[in-house]
Amino acid sequence: MALLNTANRRHFYRHPLQLALAVLGIALGVAMLVSVDLAVDSSRRAFQLSMSALTGKTTHHIVAASGSLDETIYPQLRRELGDVPMAPAIEGYVAVRDQTLRLAGFDPFAESPVRQELASSSFSALVDLLTDPGAVLISRITAGRLGIGPGDSLTVEVAGTLKTVRVAGFVDPEAKPDPALEGLLLADIATAQEILDKIGRLDRIDLVLADDADEVHERLRGTLPENATLIDAAGRNIATVRMSHAFEINLKAMSLMALLVGLFLIYNTMTFAVLQRRTLLANLRILGVTRRQIMREILLESALLGLCGSLLGLLLGLIAAEGLLHRITRTISDMYFVVTVTEFSVSPTALLRSLLAGISASVLAALPAALDAASTRPVRTQRRSGLEQNVRRWLPKLSLLGLVFGILGIVLLYWPNAGLIPAIVGIFLLAGAYGLFIPTAMLGLTGLCPSTAIPSIRLAVRGTSAALSRTGLATAALSISVAVALGVGIMVESFRFTIADWLEQLLQADLYVARPGQPGIASEPLASSLIEDAVRLPGIAGFSLGRRNFVESPLGRSELLAFQPANPDHPAFRFKSADDRTVWKRFMAEPVIIVSEPFATRHALEPGDSVTLSTSHGQKPFVIAGIFFDYRSDQGLVVVRRDLYADLWNDTGVTSLGLYLADGVTEEAVKPKILGLSRDAGTLLVRSNREIRQASMALFERTFAVTQVLRLLAIGVALIGILSALLAIQLERTRELAVLRSLGMTPRQLTGLVFTQTGFLGLCAGIFAVPLGLILATALVKVINLRSFGWSMDLTVSGAELWQAPLLSITAALIAGLYPAWKARRLTPALALREE
Structure with a gap:
């Protein structure tokens, strides 16, 4: 066997370019596989770590049907359920230079039993948070990236408005930075309310309930107002992470396609290597080398090629993962939820999985060549035409x-x-066939x-x-x-x-007025005075109103649009498998909803089915009148008439205003007038339908x-x-x-x-x-x-x-x-x- 090994190895020594191409081919396939794996795993792990830091031991959330809770609910629950660990929470996103950070408001006196990590900051820093307006804590990793420290000022942008905060200290007080807190700014509840323009409101109340706390559940049902709902925290976090699951699967399928092409390359290399050594293999067979030994030798060669290529691929993948991570997290932040990760985490499981995939693909690709070399008779092996x-x-x-x-x-x-x-397996089979x-x-x-x-x-x-x-x-x-x-x-x-x-078809208005928003977070309503003054401006021929929010339902957290069209007789959506005007007429006349195609597909719904939504008056069932085409998000959208929404959710707010201009009136002439109507013009986005399309x-x-x-x-x-x-x-x-x-x-x-x-x-x-x-x-x-x-x-x-x-x-x-x-x-x- 030593002679067989030596003879075969020398073949590759004499043909280094052929060897290098085979190794490089499998290396690129493995590099694609591992880089996608690491980037996807890093973005998912970063989100899960940050969610774990912000939820801690939380088992349940109290959320409002209309998007935000009145802060007076919290002290009421503290008085009536004083023995239940709970803490108020406010969250939002702020822009710092070219980065997005998560701003969380917390109550230092209530956090210990709920989120120990957030309550473990230094005493002096906590005092500063409570006594110094605009004071925040920052994670050490983020502070190092921004080049700031305790005592420095930091300018943040919130919904287009610039605000200045002061860094009072670090969220992670230990010398070792905590990756789970990367991209986090921490502030007192009152400070966070002021920065995020949520005075008097809370995003949710976090609770820690025992598994057998049936009595507490009953007390909560009797205490919570109609517009508040108790939901499971773990289920909500899992549902959020699963949002991007299909996107990640498609990326991994693309990377596997490269490995499939690399498999062809290994087959070609090993087949030609066997062909070039046909005389040597024939002589070895004549000298007594068995078929099993030859087959084992060729498979061992392919495994070594796969190992070398896979190791090189792991190195290339680690390098490529950094560049790919930015693109993937950018897409996830655009479509699903904001990810503040900036460094990828190396998962040993992902590395081992890619290594085994590369070696297995190499051995599998070399198997036909090994079988052919082992089964061919010595004399016939010496003829090129045999193959x-x-x-x-x-x-x-x-x-x-x-x-x-x-x-x-x-x-x-x-x-x-x-x-x-x-x-996806069917796609691979078709390509292979x-x-x-x-x-x-x-x-x-x-x-x-x-x-x-x-x-x-x-x-x-x-x-x-x-x-x-x-x-x-x-x-x-x-x-x-x-x-x-x-x-x-x-x-x-x-x-x-x-x-x-x-x-x-969708953007029918000439101008749209709204506040900047983030995926998964409802935008702040526009001032009612701004809306009233804007629709009265000269040159405005009509207007439409919209209110985007999130509601809880047995199907999970869903995005809701309360819509008031400019022309009630003209369909504002294009519907699937139905007459647009018939569906639209029913939507405008009856207490029904319409849902987007992704929402219907995700939950296997058809027109005529019923969906239960949490309203300010409790759970209410709604019949689906129609399904409309929508490509803004793959999570889906539920649309309800604005007057029906105002009655059931006790919310008359407007987050988007569509303006129709009269003939001869230009967008450039109206934009400054709209911005001049608001004291906080920096918080407004006034864009034409052309700009939105771009x-x-x-x-x-x-x-x-x-x-x-x-x-x-x-x-x-x-x-x-x-x-x-x-x-x-x-x-x-x-x-x-x-x-x-x-x-x-x-x-x-x-x-x-x-x-x-x-x-x-x-x-x-x-x-x-x-x-x-x-x-x-x-x-x-x-x-x-x-x-x-x-x-x-x-x-x-x-x-x-x-x-x-x-x-x-x-x-x-x-x-x-x-x-x-x-x-x-x-x-x-x-x-x-x-x-x-």
Whole structure:
């Protein structure tokens, strides 16, 4: 076995570039996998840590149906339930320079039994919080990042208004910073109310209740006002974290696609390594080496390749995770909840998972080559044609296997109520099935080359079929990567056009007035005097009113919009599977609600179903009159008439005002007048529908930035794969190319031959990528996005993307052919023809 190991290792020592390409291919696949894993895990862990620090031992929350509690409820509960640990809470987000920090208000006298971490600050700092207006505590990590310390002033922006606070000390008093408190500002309740403009109100009251505290539950039901609800804290936190679950799954699926392409690369490398050592393996078999020993040796080689590539991939992934983390957290903060993490945490589990995935993929990819080497007879192994004959005999079986995989993929993809993960598995099966058909299709394409073609072209094209065992797989890998790029590109373009049409229909007013907000937090209402004065301005032809809030229900915390349209007879939404005017007429006349498509999809609701919402008068059931298209969030939206909302929630506030301008009146002329009506003009956003569309499209581009990066990396892995295949062909055809040089072919003609063959492979990959790209785009648009986010979209295919796919694959193949062409040009016939 020592002789076998030494003989096999020397093969890779003599072909370092081939070894490096194999290791790099698996390294890039693992790097994508581990970087996505670490970035996603870091953002989720950071949110969970910060939530744990802010909730502590809290088991339940008391929240209001209308969004905020009257602060007088807290002392009343303290008097009547004095033996129950409880503490008031206020939370909001403030901007400091280019960072978002969480501001939490707390009561130092009530925190000890609820949140020990927040109550453990130094005594002097707590005294400053209670006696010094505008005093805050800051986490050590955040303070170090901002370059500030105790005694320094800090300017924060709240809803567009700049306010100054003074740092009284650190939240974490110990010398060792606490990562759970990163991005946190802590203030006394009164100070937080003032900074966040929540005077006299609380966001919630946190309680610590025992599991068997049935008596306390009964007392609370008799004490709480109708507009207050007791909810489970753990369930609410879990529901918040699960918001981004589908987004994370899709990112991980994209990273696995790169590893799948890397698997093709390892297969190609190990197959060619076995082919190059056919004489050595045959001699070893004649000398008594068993089939099991040869198979074990090849699998061990693949495992070592996988280990080296995976270790390099872990290093690259750790580097890439930092850049990817910013993009992922930006998207999560835009769409779901604000994440203040700035550093990624290294999860040993994620590293081990990616390491095992890389090694397992390598061994799996090398298994066919190991079986072939172990099962082939010694004499036959010495013939190069044996492998190609085996491949051609296997083509019908591969096509049949591809048909089975394709049918199974379609079944999983369109299985009713199958969920997201089976659909993604179906996508992978379809891509794999298509790849199994590509060698057969390539054989058919090479047969179309006419006998009257230029000899060099005919020689290059027929040469690809002669080395089908490698060119077929390399083309399949490049084709799948380009198809993924095409499919994702069509999906993104379809989404872009759908959102543009939706915004055009939704944004009917000319100007919109609102306060800045954050995901998951209700915006502050506009001053009633501002609204009254604004609608009376000259040039205002009409107006609409909206109130966004959050309500509790058996389905969880849901976003609610109370809407008053400018024209009650004109539908303000586009409805799904129903007549818009019929649904709208019912909505305006009856005590019903309409819900967004993501909300209905997430909770399996249909028109006519009932949804129970917590109102100021207790739990009330509402019938769903219709389902409307909405792409603002995948968490869903419930819409109720504003007059009905005012009656049931005792809330007449308005968070958004839409203004319709008369003919001839410009937006630029009205904006200054609206800002002049408010004393706090800095807290107002006055934007035209055009500006909102531009901001929405910019948010859309940020959301898909991560997808674009992963798509390019997958193509990079395929580029390395086809380079490896071309090098293998060039090395194997050294004697053939030397004969051509001896017969009079010039170095330039030899270079042209290599580039022609390379371009043909790229052309084949591009042609094969188009149908698969369209299939993947249809699956992504019609199935994956609907199951992931609840969004149904129209498929939009532009001619540019269809011709860009072959151009991309040809370009990638030609780039990969630069080095093999250079090697062929420098070929010395005499040395190449010499027997080893």
